[in-house]
Amino acid sequence: MFLRxxxxxxxxxxxAAPAFAADADFSLTNDSVKGQVNFFDGRSDIQAGAGxxxxxxxxxxxxxxFHAQGRTALGNLPTTAGIGFRGLAWxxxxxxxxxxxxxxxxxxxxxxxxxxxxxxxxxxxxPSILSFGDSDDLTNIEVRASYRVIRNAEVFAGxxxxxxxxxxxxxxLNLDEGILAGLKxxx
Numbered sequence: 001m002f003l004r005x006x007x008x009x010x011x012x013x014x015x016a017a018p019a020f021a022a023d024a025d026f027s028l029t030n031d032s033v034k035g036q037v038n039f040f041d042g043r044s045d046i047q048a049g050a051g052x053x054x055x056x057x058x059x060x061x062x063x064x065x066f067h068a069q070g071r072t073a074l075g076n077l078p079t080t081a082g083i084g085f086r087g088l089a090w091x092x093x094x095x096x097x098x099x100x101x102x103x104x105x106x107x108x109x110x111x112x113x114x115x116x117x118x119x120x121x122x123x124x125x126x127p128s129i130l131s132f133g134d135s136d137d138l139t140n141i142e143v144r145a146s147y148r149v150i151r152n153a154e155v156f157a158g159x160x161x162x163x164x165x166x167x168x169x170x171x172x173l174n175l176d177e178g179i180l181a182g183l184k185x186x187x
Contacts, residue, residue, distance in 0.1 A: 027182030029160065031056040034182075038065075041186075042080045042108075045069065055176050058093040061162070063140075067105065074109050081107045086124040086140060088162070090175055098133025098164065100126030102140055116148035120158070136165035144180070152186040 022041040027034045036051035047069045053061040067084030082105050089099035102124030111117040126138040144158025162175040 021187055023184055023186045025156075025182055025184035027156070027160075027180045029176065029178035029180045031178060032176050034160075034176075034180075036063075040069075042069070042071065047082050047084075053176055059090065059175065061088060061090045061175060063088045074107075076112075078110045078112065079107055081105065086122075088126075088138060088140060090135075090164075092173075096134045096166070096173070098131065098135030098167070100131040100135050100138035100164070102126040102130070102138055104140075116154070118146045118148075118154075120144050120146060120156070131164070131167075134164075134167050136167040138162070138164045142180075146184065154184045155182070156184065157181045 021037045021039055022044075024035065024037045026036075032053055032055040034051060034053040036049055038047060038049040040047050045068065047065065047067045049063075049065040051063045051065075053063075055061065064087045065084070067082035069080060069082035072079050072081055084103075084105065086102045086104065087099065088102065089097075091097040103126070104122065104124030106120065106122035108118055108120045111119070121143045122141070124138075124140045126135075128136050131137055139161070141161045142158060144156045146154045146156035148154040158180050159178070160180050161177050163172055163177070164175060165172045
């Protein structure tokens with residue numbers, strides 16, 4: 001019940017994003033849809049965000065992010081990087097639910113020779129000690145290539161992988177996995 005109420009709150013937050021957010025992105029895989037709101041832009045020293053994913057088969061995922069971020073360079077390529085935490089809670093109608101607080105980071109590399117082109121990657125891992133419910137550990141990885149079509153919008157394509165080992169079982173569960181496509185709007 002708590003997770004469903006939180007999912008409704010997260011959905012309403014996504015619709016209210018223009019009032020208090022720096023950007024919002026929406027992505028689709030073959031089996032899921034995700035909305036993410038980030039509250040600060042790339043010039044801020046911190047980044048906080050919230051997201052909701054609905055996965056086919058009545059699986060709901062909520063994430064909250066908090067990272068220290070800064071601008072740097074990878075070779076001669078302008079880069080924004082962040083290190084911090086991603087909390088993820090999930091509920092599956094098969095009487096499984098859990099979550100974790102993953103440690104990791106993200107990076108966005110801009111390609112100056114092709115204005116508008118950038119590459120993004122994030123990775124977060126939560127060992128057993130930072131997992132709860134039916135999760136024994138959790139891995140969350142996303143990579144994507146983006147192209148800024150206009151000043152305040154970009155399209156992207158990539159791959160998302162969210163996996164957890166099931167506590168007390170010999171298997172694991174792919175919470176969300178697949179090739180994705182989406183768009184990001186800057187406010």
